[in-house]
Amino acid sequence: MKFGIYPGCSLTGSARDYNESVFAIAEAFGLEFTQIPDWNCCGATAAHNLNKELSLALPARILALAEKNGLEEIIVPCAACYSRLVVTQHELKKDPELKNRICEVIEMDYRGTSVILNVIEWIDKYIIPKLEEKIVKPFNHKVACYYGCLLVRPDKILNYDRAEDPQTLDIVMSKIGAAPVDYPFKTECCGAGLSISRTDIVSKLSGKIIEDAEHRGAEAIIVACPMCHSNLDMRRPDINKYWKAKYKIPVIFVTQAIGLAIGLPAEKVGLKRHFVEVKIS
């Protein structure tokens, strides 16, 4: 089975670990990816704060390229990119006039036919059915599943999990043997894009997320978003300084955890690239 993949800016940069794990488990399950040729920036947070048309045109071009290259299903591992693509598809479906206008802007045909999957949907659809037989080393750990703000939102458009108390990641994790803790910080803000400009705010907010996970005895925080990961993992020294603490809990991508459970080596799923050492396997 062949999918389009949209890596966005992070997967080949700060989230190489995530990228490696997505490709590693895909390979293990006989799934293949084609990178959307000539892809561009999704617009991220900046575009939709500045110019609505731009914020729709950028993702529309990506989707149009996928259509042009016959990629019917595309996976978008970054939760932020995913959100931009899904919202664009929704907006343009709702308003045919706007769609025509955007087509003019991007100078391409756009039909809105691609199926866009985030990592959880993709796992649900293509990994879970064949997962059980492949598990060699159940991930027997207590985990805190952290969804962040974008993975299941906006719920009006996505409609596949409960926005305020999501469950899908917990379900996936229990399928590989993990024991998710009752975790109220699932959708609390990690500081998001302030990662660069206001590390103090990120330290404050992400610190609370980490503290509660440790307090509940979780051995790892599970994420599915490169931004969440960098705030909780890369910013750990700042967080520990801010809170005068020694939080050690590792932050693991769901795809990495699946990789370990099906017996892939830690290097292969990018676990050696983390800032906070991952001792569990």
Added chain:
Amino acid sequence: MARIGVFVCHCGENISATVDCGKVAETIGNLKHVAYSTEYKYMCSDPGQTLIKDAIKEHNLTGVVVSACSPRMHEPTFRKACAEGGLNPFLCEMANLREHCSWVHEKNELTTEKAIDIVRTQVEKVKLNSALQPIKVPVTKTAMVIGGGIAGIQSALDIANTGHKVIMIERSPSIGGHMSQLSETFPTLDCSQCILTPRMVEVAQHPNITLYTYAEVESVEGFIGNFKVKVRKKAKSLDEKACTGCGLCTTKCPQKKIPNEFEQGMGMRPAIYVPFPQAVPNRPVIDRENCTYYIKGKCKICEIVCPTKAIRFDQPDEILELEIGAIVVATGFDIKHADFFPEYGHGRYKDIIDGLQFERLASASGPTAGVIKRPSDGEIPKNIVFIACAGSRDPAKGIAYCSKICCMYTAKHAMLYKHKVHEGKAHVFYMDIRSGGKNYDEFVRRAIEEDHVNYIRGRVSTVFERDGKLIVKGVDTLLGAQQVEIVADMVVLATAGVASSGAEDLAQKLHVSYDSHKFFAEAHPKLKPVETNTAGIFLAGACQNPKDIPDAVSQASGAAVKVAALFSQSELTREPLVAIVNRTSPPTYSTCVGCFMCQSVCPYQAIEREEFKARDGKVVKTVAKINEGLCQGCGTCVALCRSKSIDLLGYSNTQVYAEVVALLNEY
């Protein structure tokens, strides 16, 4: 020859602001057969009606077209005026210039042109109208009240006290509704049971009221004054006459682990049970889904211990067929429960409860005998948080409306808590305090000022448990949107009031409208708040929208008056706008070929068979015949009939055709 009078109304400025009424009257006046045409500011006013009456006489009119608002609004008014002017009321038609024209278009020539066209169609139609006589139907002077909460009780007693018979249908084993679960009531803090129980007993003992509990409406047919209602009396597995209500069976029943509905799941009950001590009737029922005998075929302990041998395991459900003249719907409301609030942890953490559960905790007859103990460990909470608008006023949750009662009962809850736990702290998160009502705001002020309840204006984002405490995270919007976090021992959610389960189903059986939230819909939001759009069916209480006891009771009395007014007539007159199957001379009798396709589509079962016999008694032809008492004039059969044998009086095919042709032709 037809002599039609046309009366163009300005409706103040509602019509004249966009339609040139003078031009309409003048143009129409020039049409053939129009004997008189005029305009006036308010046709429905007294002078307006006099204008019509006088013109009928003066110009010897044979038909009238009032060009004004929707016929839904004033058709009866103008038909009556025509009758007083000496014209058969069914020779009066209305052209709707307001809803169909002036309100929906800009002021310009085209709008006036359209108005002229609308009037022209009615002029052509009215020429073909025939004088009709109203239909008389009898009235069965027995009312049915569906639902035995306080609203149903009030309606039933009021109707019964006017001397008419009432049948009350309650689906649970006892009447009383939600009010029987309440501890004390705002704004007076008097005990709910104490004021309710005497009313419940009165219902049971009233000679004019027949009470069926554990019963539900199966089907409703017929029309105002003449409903035929089938009621399913669910088997109580008990001979109610033999049972003395001694209660032995309920104490001996070994199956005791069934969550008690009356205690909102905070206690257990046996399989054979009386929902609460003051229940009316005070007789048990066997809950067959949970009874060991019905599940495993063994037990029958209740039968063994019963001193009067009243238990009947093989009792079947009973179907009653009742003749009813008017129906009051009083099926009340429900509140949202656990799974609706994952973000508040409701359903996950034991010490997060809803308002009705708090009522039971505060009630002297409740599971804790009125001591506020939290469900998890029975400790008395030192810090309690009440969250108002849980689910209500939240379009993201699909409930945009205000539930109306929760501001008040939250103030009551906080007060009751403070009265019982003096050293405890009570916090209320609220959006606005909605306390419109006699002595209501004073009541809330008392909670704040005298009982020192801490009111925080802002919403709660999440509630979660940590180390055995509940952490409530919210915002104080009066303190510059500062975030607040309260460590609480117990949280009470004032969850949204919603339509009672099964409301949609019942509404469909009754053929009455309901809104998108499945609350029953009134016929007019201001002027007909107790009527439904089905004649003879009225509303009382919280089945229409969440409301408090005083409102529910007032509306219930209102509904009772409507029923009494209906029953004060010995017969009802109905509009004769019904379908007829044509009749011709023998041997054809009718162009109807007797296919009876019409019979299968008529939603009101109004079509019967009529046989024509030869002299020797042999049936020579069977054709359709319409019962004018049942026909509602919907026209379905007319459209369906393949031999075009059916016509609708007042809306005949030729009349409708004339309207269409009028639009196609130049004038």
